[in-house]
Amino acid sequence: MKSGNNAWLAMSLAALGLCFFATLPARAADILLVSSYDQHDACGRPQYEAVLEALKQGGFSGLSSKGYFLDQRTASREDFLKAVEQVKQDIRSTKPTLVLTFDDPAFAMLYEEVLLQKGTKMVFSGLNRRLEDYNERAAFLEGRSPVANISGVFEYLFMRDQLSMLEAVLKRPVNKVAVLHSTDAVGVILKDQILSELKNTPYAQRIVVLAAEDVPAMLNQARTINDDKSIDAYIPVTMSVLDPADGKRKTMAQLAPLLTRSIHKIDLALNSSFAEYGFFGGVSIDFYQMGSQTGFLATKLLKGGAIKGTPVEDARRSLIAINRKRMQELGIPHEKVNIHGGAIALGHPLGASG
Secondary structure: OEOOHHHHHHHHOOOOOOOEEEOOOOOOOOEEEEEOOOOOOOOHHHHHHHHHHHHHHOOOOOEOEEEEEOOOOOOOHHHHHHHHHHHHHHHHHHOOOEEEEEOHHHHHHHHHHHHOOOOOEEEEEEEOOOHHHHHHHOOOEEOOEEOOOEEEEEOOOOHHHHHHHHHHHHOOOOOEEEEEEEOOHHHHHHHHHHHHHHOOOOOHHHEEEEEEOEHHHHHHHHHHHHHOOOEEEEEEEOOEEEEOOOOEEEEHHHHHHHHHHHOOOEEEOOEHHHHHHOOOEEEEEOHHHHHHHHHHHHHHHHOOOOHHHOOOEEOOEEEEEEEHHHHHHHOOOHHHOOOOOOOEEEEOOOOOEO
16 A cells, blocks of 8 residues: 655654554555564664665655564563564554564564465564474475465574684684573574584584573673683673563673673674674674665565565675774784774675675
8 A cells, every 4th residue: 555755754763662653553554564672673673774775775665664663682571472462463454565574583473473364475584593493383485485475584693604713813723612692582592593503514513502591690601601711702692681680681782791891702793783782793694784685575575576486595694893992802913803993893704795
């Protein structure tokens, strides 16, 4: 349903609050965009913004839209499920042309609902959980080819490139790398994906997995990492951790200072934005480019492309982000890392496409 350019402008503005903002409350939306986290999230926001730009470039600036931010990392379970139910009700009542989801929680809660709506297509961005796991629950793929109304872009973590870069910094083979993960759903999914990407590589036997269900447990594991001389570096995957001190869940932005003060070793970041939190950084997925991939796939479908001829893609682009201050704290000479000025250095890692 056409709505004019004012609807697109409203869509482009970040929404505040847990659930959603509506561009035209009285009319059905052509496109629903559902982000798993809040509007400032370091993983979700660049994907969301890139999709908007790709749709605009594709000539769809006149479509009406509605956006949702589910805030899964910090919202209570009750509020999260309430927000999800609102999205489901909108899907049933408005039957949108397209539903876009960002990251696993939104997709996991909505894809079975979309499978029931034959006139609606879904495109996902940034899934980390194995596609086979979702497909076992409700089939929509054969291999990576859609057999229903869902396709999208799977997030690739570039872990082999990450550890190759670590060895270049160390100037020797890596001994051990710790994966410090939260026990929430996303933390476990990411931990499993790291292990999956390193399976059948020389690094598979060099990974130490440590779990943290709350902040005290995380700090205890941090001391273990810092004191173990066989561990060269660690990967922080503490996506959402309960802090018993105030009963609230803390995300990476709040946890990073605690980790960097406790661990005097290279912190390998999954997200380039995590380097801004104080971690060393390294090779990571380019979330904006992954969102662009998703957006261009969506425009193909909106132009009449057959979803069954649109297989699931892997994210193709990565980048290097290094925190210069953290390098200095760790005593890493500048010549070991290619830095071209500024506190954060960005570039393409060895072996990455794009």
